Amino acid sequence: MTKKVVLVVEYDGSEYKGWQAQKLGIPSVQESLEKALAVVANHPVRVVCAGRTDSGVHASAQVVHFETDAERNERAWTLGVNTYLPSDIRVVAARDVADDFHARFSALSRRYRYVIYQSSICPAILSNGVTWSYRALDAQAMKEAASVFLGTHDFSSFRAIGCQANTPIRTILNFDVQQVGQYIILDVRANAFLHHMIRNFAGVLMSIGAGEKPIAWAKKTLDAKDRTKGGITAPPTGLYFVGVEYPEHFNVPFCKLGPHFLPYIEELSYDVPS
Structure with missing residues (x-):
């Protein structure tokens, strides 16, 4: 059977x-x-x-x-x-x-974490498990900028040129930015994602965190609906698929949010704009 x-x-x-x-x-x-x-x-x-x-x-x-x-x-x-x-x-x-x-x-939603390591020296340990920033980043500025992505939007500015999705419309349910020691973690949950979407979010937010761009640039990029108006595509090394939400009746096993080298990070919730 x-x-x-x-x-x-x-x-x-x-x-x-x-x-x-x-x-x-x-x-x-x-x-x-x-x-x-x-x-x-x-x-x-x-x-x-x-x-x-x-x-x-x-x-x-x-x-x-x-x-x-x-x-x-x-x-x-x-x-x-x-x-x-x-x-x-x-x-x-x-x-x-x-x-x-x-x-x-x-699946009702999917969740990713993007892990940035701040240090003047490129790390030897986890060199392929984090994205290195030689500059200190302003996590609070990144968090404020990320808030404009919450809700349902046309994310054309954040999709890869070769993305094959039928529509650029996606709903971001949560977008948190937290600093833990030398790590900055972007924690994003959505109904679905576009090709390179998280890495393109990271590219924009890292530029804002480094002071290269103002906080308002995040919304300007979103509103442009044009990939050429966005920032760089951040490296894949810091990106982790960390969870999927399903209806409870399926009883899918739940695992603690990873990656496992991160300390416990308090769960935050948001009211998603309509």
């Missing part, structure tokens, strides 16, 4: 050309995971993810589902599968899920 299984997956995307399986010989997270799952399931496995990540982007809580007729317990889908995975990919939770669950289409 075929059943559906949901997994929560953590990975360091530094050595992969993104999530999606590609041509033979091009490393991807999806291909590595499917190969490991096939060994444990004893049949080919195809996984569907909540949100594809680009080359060099990480995840602390990517959600995927797959179908199988293999009778395995949760331990087999976690520890067993991890035995066959490279050290930079790990299944951290597994659970049987209802047949009508879909990792992508059942």
Whole structure:
């Protein structure tokens, strides 16, 4: 009897050309995971993810589902599968899920964190896990600027030129900026994201934080609805897919917000503009 299984997956995307399986010989997270799952399931496995990540982007809580007729317990889908995975990919939770669950289409929102490390010296540790800023950034100015992105807008100024989404309209549900020691964390939750959207947010906010641009430039960029009017696309190294929200009845495993090297950050809520 075929059943559906949901997994929560953590990975360091530094050595992969993104999530999606590609041509033979091009490393991807999806291909590595499917190969490991096939060994444990004893049949080919195809996984569907909540949100594809680009080359060099990480995840602390990517959600995927797959179908199988293999009778395995949760331990087999976690520890067993991890035995066959490279050290930079790990299944951290597994659970049987209802047949009508879909990792992508059942999602109510997705959440990313962008981690910036401020130091006069480029870090050796986590060099591929954070985005380095040699200048001190004004986190409060970045936070004020980010508030204009809340709500439903045309985010054409923040989509990649090659973005294939049918519409640039997205709803930002939360956008927080916090400083913890030398880290500045951009924490963004939305119904969905455009290609390079978070990295383009980061590029604009880092310019504002560095004092290169005024706070009002964030709204000016948003209102322009033109990618050429925006800032640089920030590097992928600091970007993490950290969570997906689903209807409670699906009982998808919940993992503590990552990445795990960050200390606890207090959850904040916002009233989203209509």
